[in-house]
Amino acid sequence: MNSLVRQRILPWRHTFSTNSRHQTIKPISELPGRISPSYIPRPQNTLLSLQWPFPPRNILITKKKRTPGITNSLIEYSNHLHSTYPAINIILEPGAAQEIHSQVPFPIYTYTEPPPNTSPAHLSDKTDLVCTLGGDGTILRASSLFAHAATVPPILSFAMGTIGFLGEWKFKEYKRAFREVYMSGAVDAYAKLSFPDPLPSSPDDPLDKPLSYADIRGKSMGSSRNARILLRNRLKVGVFGPDGNRINRSTNDGDTYALNEVIVHRGSSPHLKIIDVFVGGRFLTEAVADGMIISSPTGSTAYSLSSGGSIVHPLVPSLLLTPICPRSLSFRPLVLPAETPITLRLGEKNRGREVEVSIDGKRISEGIGVGMEVRVLGEEVKSETGEWCGGVPSIVRGVVGMEEKEEDHWVGGLNALLKFNYPFGDQDGGGR
Incomplete structure (x- = not known):
């Protein structure tokens, strides 16, 4: 692709430095095709199990806008994914890509803003997994990017907003949360794959260590302990x-x-x-x-x-x-x-x-x-062959460390946020 054509596709590219191959924004059309996971029904449970046929490669991250603290978290999260999972490509919304591309030592992928009432070109064909940093509005915005797609990639949400009713994870848990999602259903399938050569480093946190299947084989969740999916119609x-x-x-x-x-x-x-x-x-x-x-x-x-x-x-x-x-x-x-x-x-x-x-x-x-x-x-969420599809697959807590829990987090979250029967004033008389 010549430079003139590239500038027509990405009109902001001429403002970027051409001296570094890392500090660039690339179009998502250059990415490999989407990897779609399976959602496996679980006996005596309403949640589904997430199972990847291959490791996810293209990760879309959306964040709450105009919030400097979350922008810093986005940079931290992106650097962790790139250094620990070298094969992963980071996709950002155009505004976020412009905001942080010069602060990370690797290319960022993005898309052109679509016309009204349409979805971004190529996004649904390229995105394997969506991660959100923000509140419920950020999750809704991420879902709206696939408003004209029959299927939505799994969404891993970190509650960093005002209400956070839809968010499942705290941001401080991002390393473990992402690894559990990445390894969901991976036993023998991942062992047969070759990973890129790890980058030289001496991390203090074992979850920052560049990914090698041999390093985490004993810690992978296996087919019976996959990440849990709440399929939202x-x-x-x-x-x-x-x-x-x-x-x-x-x-x-x-x-x-x-x-x-x-x-x-x-x-x-x-x-x-x-x-x-x-x-x-x-x-x-x-x-x-x-x-x-x-x-x-x-x-x-x-x-x-x-x-x-x-x-x-x-x-x-x-x-x-x-x-x-x-x-x-x-x-x-x-x-x-x-x-x-x-x-x-x-x-x-x-x-x-x-x-x-x-x-x-x-x-x-x-x-x-x-x-x-x-x-x-x-929306219909089952295909004619009985496979689960459609909806918005939301990744919820199902595995905590090495312990498996089958609790309904919606029930606990409902009372915590809406405070049913919450007492008025200080009932104990011991005000602070």
């Missing part, structure tokens, strides 16, 4: 204008997938909206409200919860239909089977003639008029 969303043309158009004209919710709301209009609601193809009601929320079980603890919706366990295949400030107090939130199609249509009686539609916090379009429809269906 997404929503399959189609937005159509009054003329019947699709608005959330992607490169393949497919639906958009949402991890949290799709919202039809009045936006800046002062008027309530009149929305015709259809469930399973049948007319349910004419809702008069500020808007309507259709959320997944994962999104049940987000905007839907603030609007009075139920809390639903992420493993319950369902859709939540929640009105936003309805005029009639008799309109209550509904929980429906995931395979039930829901349609929201902007009715003819509206005084304000337009609404706004947001999918996972991203506004699809302004000024969608009367006759607009939002069609939502739960």
Whole structure:
């Protein structure tokens, strides 16, 4: 590829130093293809087991923006992955790549920002594993990068944000957490592979030692102690204008997938909206409200919860239909089977003639008029052959050190974050 063509693909490249081959940003199109793991059902347990056919190579890391402390953590994490797993390639979002490429001694890969309502080119075809450094918003942003892909790579999340309801790991655990994910399902398969020559070093921490299968064979988790996967169902969303043309158009004209919710709301209009609601193809009601929320079980603890919706366990295949400030107090939130199609249509009686539609916090379009429809269906997470696919595979705690635990972390995390029955004030009378 000549320099002129490369500058057209990566217009920022001319600002980089050409004296060092390390301090560069490369396009993800140069990376090898994606390695997709298998998700194996486990007896008497609702979690799945992660099993790699080959070691993952291309790691996408997303971070919370405009947070210097997390930027430093990103540099630390990237350096650890490169020195300990020399075959790994680091993929960053364009802004993060520009921010740290000159501070790491190896190339960084990134993509060109896509047009609205589309996903970055090549990203879903190249990414083996996603790591997030931030809060729930960072996980949602990472998921939205694959909003037009039928399958999402496994996501390893480190809670470094404000709430952290979806985050599983503390950042200080990153070395052990990543090694357990990297070695998940690796017994004889990895032993037959050759690893790059390790870089010379004398690390104090054994988890910083350049990877050699002989070094960690006795510590690999094996086929019976793989990393655990909580498969979070997404929503399959189609937005159509009054003329019947699709608005959330992607490169393949497919639906958009949402991890949290799709919202039809009045936006800046002062008027309530009149929305015709259809469930399973049948007319349910004419809702008069500020808007309507259709959320997944994962999104049940987000905007839907603030609007009075139920809390639903992420493993319950369902859709939540929640009105936003309805005029009639008799309109209550509904929980429906995931395979039930829901349609929201902007009715003819509206005084304000337009609404706004947001999918996972991203506004699809302004000024969608009367006759607009939002069609939502739960995502299928099993193939015709019975294999687990689709959804957002979230890596959760299943193995701690050499001990295996089968606890439901969602239950403990729910009470810790929402503080059910938490006492008011100092109940012991011994204030500090």
